[in-house]
Amino acid sequence: MAKTITQEFVKGLWDEIPPFRLVLGLCPTLAVTKSVENGLGMGVAVIFVLVCSNVLVSLLRKIIPSQVRIACFIVIIATFVIVVELLMQAFTYALFLKLGIFIPLIVVNCIVLGRAEAFAYKNGIVASIADGFGIGTGFTISLVALGAIREVFGSGTFLGISVFGSSFQPFTFMIEAPGAFVCLGLMLAMMNLAGNK
Amino acid sequence: MREIIKMIVVLTVLSCFSGGLLAAIRGGTKDKIENQQLEFVKGPAIRNILEGCSNDPIVDRFKIKDGDIERSFFVGVFDGNANTVAFESFGKGFGGDIGLMIGVTIDDDKIINLGVTTHSETPGVGSRAKSDPKLSNRFKGLDLVKSFKVKPDGGEIDAISGATVTSRGVCSGVTEAGIVYKRLKSQVAEKLKEFK
Numbered sequence A: 001m002a003k004t005i006t007q008e009f010v011k012g013l014w015d016e017i018p019p020f021r022l023v024l025g026l027c028p029t030l031a032v033t034k035s036v037e038n039g040l041g042m043g044v045a046v047i048f049v050l051v052c053s054n055v056l057v058s059l060l061r062k063i064i065p066s067q068v069r070i071a072c073f074i075v076i077i078a079t080f081v082i083v084v085e086l087l088m089q090a091f092t093y094a095l096f097l098k099l100g101i102f103i104p105l106i107v108v109n110c111i112v113l114g115r116a117e118a119f120a121y122k123n124g125i126v127a128s129i130a131d132g133f134g135i136g137t138g139f140t141i142s143l144v145a146l147g148a149i150r151e152v153f154g155s156g157t158f159l160g161i162s163v164f165g166s167s168f169q170p171f172t173f174m175i176e177a178p179g180a181f182v183c184l185g186l187m188l189a190m191m192n193l194a195g196n197k
Numbered sequence B: 001m002r003e004i005i006k007m008i009v010v011l012t013v014l015s016c017f018s019g020g021l022l023a024a025i026r027g028g029t030k031d032k033i034e035n036q037q038l039e040f041v042k043g044p045a046i047r048n049i050l051e052g053c054s055n056d057p058i059v060d061r062f063k064i065k066d067g068d069i070e071r072s073f074f075v076g077v078f079d080g081n082a083n084t085v086a087f088e089s090f091g092k093g094f095g096g097d098i099g100l101m102i103g104v105t106i107d108d109d110k111i112i113n114l115g116v117t118t119h120s121e122t123p124g125v126g127s128r129a130k131s132d133p134k135l136s137n138r139f140k141g142l143d144l145v146k147s148f149k150v151k152p153d154g155g156e157i158d159a160i161s162g163a164t165v166t167s168r169g170v171c172s173g174v175t176e177a178g179i180v181y182k183r184l185k186s187q188v189a190e191k192l193k194e195f196k
Helices: A005-011 A026-032 A036-059 A066-091 A093-102 A104-108 A110-120 A125-155 A177-196 B002-049 B164-195
Strands: B061-066 B069-078 B081-092 B097-105 B110-116
Touching (some): A005 A125, A026 A036, A026 A093, A026 A104, A026 A125, A026 A177, A036 A066, A036 A104, A036 A110, A036 A125, A066 A093, A066 A104, A066 A110, A093 B002, A104 A110, B002 B081, B002 B097, B002 B110, B061 B164, B069 B164, B097 B164, B110 B164
Antiparallel strands (some): B061 B069, B069 B081, B081 B097
16 A cells, blocks of 8 residues: 555546546546647646545545545535636636536546545645546546647637648548447446557 | 544634635735636727727726626727726627627717627528628717617617627627716726826
8 A cells, every 4th residue: 555656646547547547537638628728728627626635535534524524525626616616717818718517516537536535635745646646637637648649630620720721621531429428438448458468 | 532633623624724815815816807708708899999099998997886886898099098998888689698799989979880699590691790790880970978779769770681689789788888888988988088
């Protein structure tokens, strides 16, 4: 059980990378990854919420009675989500408009609650920060990768810049909901292939 | 019993802490958020109307209390003279309220331009009130302090063909704006002096 801080961080990048390994938090993963920018914005918001809530849960783990721990976690997580929402409105309003309802929905993102319950409630503050950063970064990488694939094939652009030239006929299936499932499934399959070798 | 008290205390303290934190952040970001919303929702219309002004109309704005509501006025400075304001008004359209932004020169009460901000008109028909400047151009240079009607109603404004109801809504919105403007003109003029 005695893992180093680095190990706690790195595990989020491959061994327990959400949404591929934990297969949690699929709702925002499928919905917002229409473009790289959206994926990155969502990922950064989740990192912030995850690290802050992990810190607070870890700090308060001796005080919070186990019968009401879920309620406490939700209060903590919801607070930070609204903080993110307000900050996004104040500084990146265009991105806020694009992500819309999925920012407040971070509250019910199973990754955040899952890490509070499974990790921060049982571990020290430094390990919890590392865990939050690791899982959060892993989530961001997944979203950006998924967003990149869907944006490149679905609209022929990367970060809004055209990559194929004007003759490219966008494969619009990719930016619609079914495309998200197919893309996620294929990536998961490839990761399993790579992991089994 | 002790357990229950502990649960209640922990939850209460946690909720109070979260409430306090949110209130503080909300207070800190309120002005910024208002600016951002203006910039992205009404900004394009305001900038279009006050085209060529030397200041930033989103920053140079003031509010006047009009009965129960507060109206925002956006100031346009032309040739070093803060003589133009843009403000919002609503008219009843085909699919609901049509939001209008109207720019007026305070010296001669003439409309310099107007634009549709929000609407729920039929796409491709009534929505042309926003996308096609033809209708708003017909108001340019007219006196704001009078009543506007479309031609079928005996007025002077050519309606968009096929979208008479929408055009009528825009006319009533501009008429409404004229009434508000007349009522608040002295206060607006007073406030504009601060920008000179």
